[in-house]
Amino acid sequence: MKHLPRAGVAAAFFCFAVLLAMPAGAQNSPPASQPVPVRYIISLARRPEHLVGVRILLGPGRSERDVQLPVWNALYQVRDFSQNVSSVRAKAATGQPVVVQKLDKTTWHLSGVSPGAEIQYEVFANQSGPFGAELNSQHAFFNLAEILMYPVEGRNSPAEISFTDLPPGWRIATELPSSGEGLTAPGFTAQNYDRLADSPVELGTFQESDFDQGGGHYRVVVDAEPSDYDMRKIVSTLRRLVSAATAWMDDQPFQTYLFLYHFPRGPAGGGMEHADSTAIDISAGRLAENPQALGDLTAHEFFHLWNVKRIRPQRLEPIDYTKENYTRALWFSEGVTTTAGNIIRVRAGLLDDARNLKGLADEIAELQRRPAHLIQSAEESSLDAWLEKYDYYRLPTRSISYYNKGYLLGVLLDLQVREDSRGSASIREVFRWMNENYARKGLYFPDSEGVRRAAEAVSHSDLGWFFQKYVAGTDEIPWDDFFRSVGLHLVQRVISIPDLGFIATQNFDAAPIVSAIVAEGAAERAGLSVGDTILEINGQRVNDSVARHLAALLPGERLRLRVRNSAGEHELQWRLDTRQEIELQLADLDKIAPAQKSRRAAWLRGEAQPAGETRP
Numbered sequence: 001m002k003h004l005p006r007a008g009v010a011a012a013f014f015c016f017a018v019l020l021a022m023p024a025g026a027q028n029s030p031p032a033s034q035p036v037p038v039r040y041i042i043s044l045a046r047r048p049e050h051l052v053g054v055r056i057l058l059g060p061g062r063s064e065r066d067v068q069l070p071v072w073n074a075l076y077q078v079r080d081f082s083q084n085v086s087s088v089r090a091k092a093a094t095g096q097p098v099v100v101q102k103l104d105k106t107t108w109h110l111s112g113v114s115p116g117a118e119i120q121y122e123v124f125a126n127q128s129g130p131f132g133a134e135l136n137s138q139h140a141f142f143n144l145a146e147i148l149m150y151p152v153e154g155r156n157s158p159a160e161i162s163f164t165d166l167p168p169g170w171r172i173a174t175e176l177p178s179s180g181e182g183l184t185a186p187g188f189t190a191q192n193y194d195r196l197a198d199s200p201v202e203l204g205t206f207q208e209s210d211f212d213q214g215g216g217h218y219r220v221v222v223d224a225e226p227s228d229y230d231m232r233k234i235v236s237t238l239r240r241l242v243s244a245a246t247a248w249m250d251d252q253p254f255q256t257y258l259f260l261y262h263f264p265r266g267p268a269g270g271g272m273e274h275a276d277s278t279a280i281d282i283s284a285g286r287l288a289e290n291p292q293a294l295g296d297l298t299a300h301e302f303f304h305l306w307n308v309k310r311i312r313p314q315r316l317e318p319i320d321y322t323k324e325n326y327t328r329a330l331w332f333s334e335g336v337t338t339t340a341g342n343i344i345r346v347r348a349g350l351l352d353d354a355r356n357l358k359g360l361a362d363e364i365a366e367l368q369r370r371p372a373h374l375i376q377s378a379e380e381s382s383l384d385a386w387l388e389k390y391d392y393y394r395l396p397t398r399s400i401s402y403y404n405k406g407y408l409l410g411v412l413l414d415l416q417v418r419e420d421s422r423g424s425a426s427i428r429e430v431f432r433w434m435n436e437n438y439a440r441k442g443l444y445f446p447d448s449e450g451v452r453r454a455a456e457a458v459s460h461s462d463l464g465w466f467f468q469k470y471v472a473g474t475d476e477i478p479w480d481d482f483f484r485s486v487g488l489h490l491v492q493r494v495i496s497i498p499d500l501g502f503i504a505t506q507n508f509d510a511a512p513i514v515s516a517i518v519a520e521g522a523a524e525r526a527g528l529s530v531g532d533t534i535l536e537i538n539g540q541r542v543n544d545s546v547a548r549h550l551a552a553l554l555p556g557e558r559l560r561l562r563v564r565n566s567a568g569e570h571e572l573q574w575r576l577d578t579r580q581e582i583e584l585q586l587a588d589l590d591k592i593a594p595a596q597k598s599r600r601a602a603w604l605r606g607e608a609q610p611a612g613e614t615r616p
């Protein structure tokens with residue numbers, strides 16, 4: 001997973017007494033084999049107020065029913081979307097008013113709705129980015145679970161959704177199939193609510209392109225200033241990525257796939273995976289400075305269509321939208337997705353070996369520098385994903401990242417599987433085995449145990465020790481032991497870096513917060529406090545990753561921070577001290593055998609080795 005000021009438009013009147021299209025024989029209960037679709041009608045009339053008008057048409061059925069809005073979606077964080085809901089009201093299909101009783105923060109009870117009912121409410125939608133729901137005068141982007149309630153006993157019913165009150169020129173992009181005719185506004189269908197929730201929708205005046213590759217059809221939708229990107233370059237990058245990924249997995253479990261991009265000239269950063277689409281935000285500034293960011297983020301999100309969407313931990317299913325869903329396997333579902341994404345980029349010609357190994361060494365350094373790597377395992381970090389929204393939790397002394405350690409575990413597991421199988425299997429075979437034995441059979445894998453089973457099956461070895469020490473445990477990782485087979489070892493170098501005197505953490509693309517401060521350090525003397533929100537660094541707005549901004553600072557440089565706290569906004573400045581830090585590099589061993597070199601090449605390219613390859 002990782003807006004612009006909008007012009008005003010007069011609010012249109014949101015009409016309550018509109019069509020209530022009930023099927024013939026609506027008074028009778030439908031046969032169980034043919035569930036009546038739940039119909040959603042979304043009004044975009046109140047764009048300047050960011051208010052989405054929602055109408056839900058429920059077919060005939062039970063007299064007493066509950067409807068719920070998810071408390072979480074798109075991030076492993078409880079965000080209580082019902083905080084944005086107002087004016088919930090309902091009437092029966094006969095026109096009789098229905099009493100709506102709220103049961104808890106996110107559940108509403110309806111009585112006397114056996115003939116069917118229409119529920120209405122408004123949702124405030126003003127969160128930009130791939131994890132949000134946003135409506136304004138320039139565009140709309142919805143993760144539908146953040147705005148649409150589901151009938152508790154009808155989550156598996158088919159769903160239909162249509163959009164009304166679109167300004168002239170606006171179009172709709174979603175992976176959902178079009179419902180064709182029938183509704184008075186452009187509509188789409190989904191086999192059930194979960195599918196609807198997994199299909200983000202973009203509405204506006206976006207640019208669009210498409211291409212076919214290996215039997216799949218791909219659509220590319222970009223909502224950004226046309227001068228900020230080059231559609232031909234994006235399509236060329238995507239062609240290479242999708243062809244590398246589908247060949248590597250020997251699978252293409254979809255017919256069409258949608259890439260949705262936003263490149264805002266403001267804070268942005270992140271991507272969100274879906275079964276047949278992805279939504280990705282990169283700030284225009286970041287994209288200009290580092291065009292490779294697009295391939296990097298996209299490879300990860302695209303690979304998710306297998307890992308986490310189809311190769312899925314059992315503990316995430318069935319989804320419970322009302323509370324946290326715990327799994328110990330996010331290290332695999334997120335971290336090893338990055339391992340695979342990097343291999344895909346190498347195979348697509350988008351990542352060279354030097355940059356790949358530099359990135360790997362940097363991630364090792366990142367893990368080793370966090371004192372919490374000795375107290376929090378990859379599995380525990382996966383369980384605690386739900387705490388990531390808290391500033392203190394993100395401190396290096398408190399937690400590690402399941403992205404970071406998971407990526408590294410993917411690299412190590414790859415090397416170990418190669419070692420144990422004498423080069424005949426790799427992480428590719430692990431993924432293909434899981435795809436074959438779980439995903440394609442419609443099964444979910446039993447969390448870390450399922451990964452172990454796959455790795456043991458393809459390597460014909462016992463990997464219990466690996467999972468016990470490094471996945472469930474917090475043993476120090478003997479890096480050089482793993483890298484020896486490919487002729488590499490870690491080399492430490494002492495470097496001088498600026499001593500910031502504080503730690504800033506960030507909840508995805510939210511503004512960074514000062515979470516810890518060195519007592520009596522320069523930052524504290526300058527007036528910085530824990531809890532301060534960092535708005536600008538040396539006159540530059542923090543548009544995405546604060547770590548990226550801070551990494552660009554030099555020892556001895558004068559640092560100017562614009563911060564906000566309870567006393568208001570103010571500017572602080574001080575000269576940065578210098579401190580020493582260990583930098584890691586992956587370097588060649590003194591004596592490398594040809595077999596180590598050929599193993600390294602196969603490892604970096606994500607390929608099992610040719611038969612007959614022997615060890616030195």
Ligand SMILES: [Zn+2]
Pocket residue numbers: 001273300301304333334337
């Ligand atoms: Zn991810």
